[in-house]
Amino acid sequence: MTDSAKIVVVGGGAGGLELVSKLGKRLGRRGKANVILVDRDSTHIWKPLLHEIATGVLDQSLDETAYQGHGAQYGYNYQLGTMAGLNRDKREVKLAPLRDDDGNEVLGERRIGYDYLVLSLGSISNDFGTPGVADHCYFLDSARQAEIFRRAMLNKFLRYGHGDTHNHPRLSIAIVGGGATGVELSAELLGATQMLASYGYSSIGRDQLNVHLIEAAPRLLPALPERIGRAIYKQLDAMGIEIHLETKITHADHYGFDTAGGGRIDADLTVWAAGVRGADVLTQLGLSTAPNNRIKVNQTLQSVDDKRIFAIGDCAACPQGDDDKTVPPRAQAAHQMASTLYTNIRAELAGKPLKPFHYRDFGSLISLSHFDAVGNLMASASKGHLFVEGRLAKWFYVSLYRMHQRTIHGTFNTLLKMIVDRLNSVLRPNLKLH
Numbered sequence: 001m002t003d004s005a006k007i008v009v010v011g012g013g014a015g016g017l018e019l020v021s022k023l024g025k026r027l028g029r030r031g032k033a034n035v036i037l038v039d040r041d042s043t044h045i046w047k048p049l050l051h052e053i054a055t056g057v058l059d060q061s062l063d064e065t066a067y068q069g070h071g072a073q074y075g076y077n078y079q080l081g082t083m084a085g086l087n088r089d090k091r092e093v094k095l096a097p098l099r100d101d102d103g104n105e106v107l108g109e110r111r112i113g114y115d116y117l118v119l120s121l122g123s124i125s126n127d128f129g130t131p132g133v134a135d136h137c138y139f140l141d142s143a144r145q146a147e148i149f150r151r152a153m154l155n156k157f158l159r160y161g162h163g164d165t166h167n168h169p170r171l172s173i174a175i176v177g178g179g180a181t182g183v184e185l186s187a188e189l190l191g192a193t194q195m196l197a198s199y200g201y202s203s204i205g206r207d208q209l210n211v212h213l214i215e216a217a218p219r220l221l222p223a224l225p226e227r228i229g230r231a232i233y234k235q236l237d238a239m240g241i242e243i244h245l246e247t248k249i250t251h252a253d254h255y256g257f258d259t260a261g262g263g264r265i266d267a268d269l270t271v272w273a274a275g276v277r278g279a280d281v282l283t284q285l286g287l288s289t290a291p292n293n294r295i296k297v298n299q300t301l302q303s304v305d306d307k308r309i310f311a312i313g314d315c316a317a318c319p320q321g322d323d324d325k326t327v328p329p330r331a332q333a334a335h336q337m338a339s340t341l342y343t344n345i346r347a348e349l350a351g352k353p354l355k356p357f358h359y360r361d362f363g364s365l366i367s368l369s370h371f372d373a374v375g376n377l378m379a380s381a382s383k384g385h386l387f388v389e390g391r392l393a394k395w396f397y398v399s400l401y402r403m404h405q406r407t408i409h410g411t412f413n414t415l416l417k418m419i420v421d422r423l424n425s426v427l428r429p430n431l432k433l434h
Ligand SMILES: Cc1cc2nc3c(=O)[nH]c(=O)nc-3n(C[C@H](O)[C@H](O)[C@H](O)COP(=O)(O)OP(=O)(O)OC[C@H]3O[C@@H](n4cnc5c(N)ncnc54)[C@H](O)[C@@H]3O)c2cc1C
Pocket: 010, 011, 012, 013, 014, 015, 016, 038, 039, 040, 041, 044, 046, 047, 048, 049, 050, 051, 081, 082, 083, 084, 120, 121, 122, 123, 140, 141, 180, 181, 184, 279, 281, 312, 313, 314, 315, 329, 330, 331, 332, 333, 334, 365, 366
């Protein structure tokens, strides 16, 4: 085994943070490898929680993990920085200059050498170049963006509550994308509206809020089994959400969207939660990419161009099965890839063969705020999926996050966190109001 192999992981999200936690514990702490995590943010939030941060149901400051402290505890080194390039000949990752909130340079451009590089930069929404979207819509690709939306939402509720309605009788929020993010956000907005009224923050009731959920496909949740899409449609429809199927957005402006059919959806706030693609930097690394900017990897999660570079999670295009399909961009896929890569990196360092990654779909769960949850679970290979809803579905939904916490914090600390969460639910408001 190489004693001091330098393993650099870029992106400490659902996949990357799990990987460095395991590598750090096993190799970093024992001095068998120098494990380095690079992330553009200083804290980690599990991405499937972003719609809860966007509505204030979850307080980011109570749930985030600070990389610096976590790294010290788990045996990896953390570097704050944004990956901006790669020199494969010199085996160096290039980090962009680090600036403070006012744009002043804190650190100049840096280079970090590696023996093995893991790309786990996740994904961003895809506006498909639709005019006006980048300038006028809110996005939920990071905790920072979710927080910006939350503040804008609170201000709109305040204004409408004080009668400043711009001549619109109802506050209107339009979300593009009927996938998990759009669906969960739309339900969460209704839950938040109820809570804002109950805390006296705003007098707006659910009957004064219009939530539009806009999807180009003929059904909601097009990536999930049809039965889940149908069940969710029924629930959201009953909750009063205006669902626009087969509706393609052609233009966004400050006051809403134009649709391909010549229609118009006016809104006080617009959110773009459609499509998934890798960040542009992934196409500038000199590595082969698949459509939507994902790094092409083979079954061992190694780049098809460079055996020392691995990619996992949303930014990896990993073949699945015999046809052209690739592993879907899901938290469970990132988790499974992190697990396989942990084994493979140890095998590589020991000079042993790497094992192929096989994605196992354990099902999908969609949470509709405190109203309901719906999904399917893999019963067995022969019986296929089991449809679940209600409390059972909610329990499985929450347990996905607990599994992630267990991987990055250990079982005991996760139990402590569960107790703290319980206490906070009694001691603190159920919605972040400031
Ligand atoms: C609102 C919402 C709900 C979702 N719900 C579900 C769900 O219920 N179930 C499910 O399976 N999936 C869900 N997903 C998808 C899931 O979150 C992703 O598939 C998963 O997080 C991907 O993990 P990852 O490690 O690839 O990337 P991420 O978890 O996105 O992590 C990427 C990391 O890379 C960092 N980074 C990015 N660019 C750079 C750079 N240039 N330099 C340095 N660091 C960088 C980011 O700061 C981040 O820490 C949801 C997503 C959203 C947005």
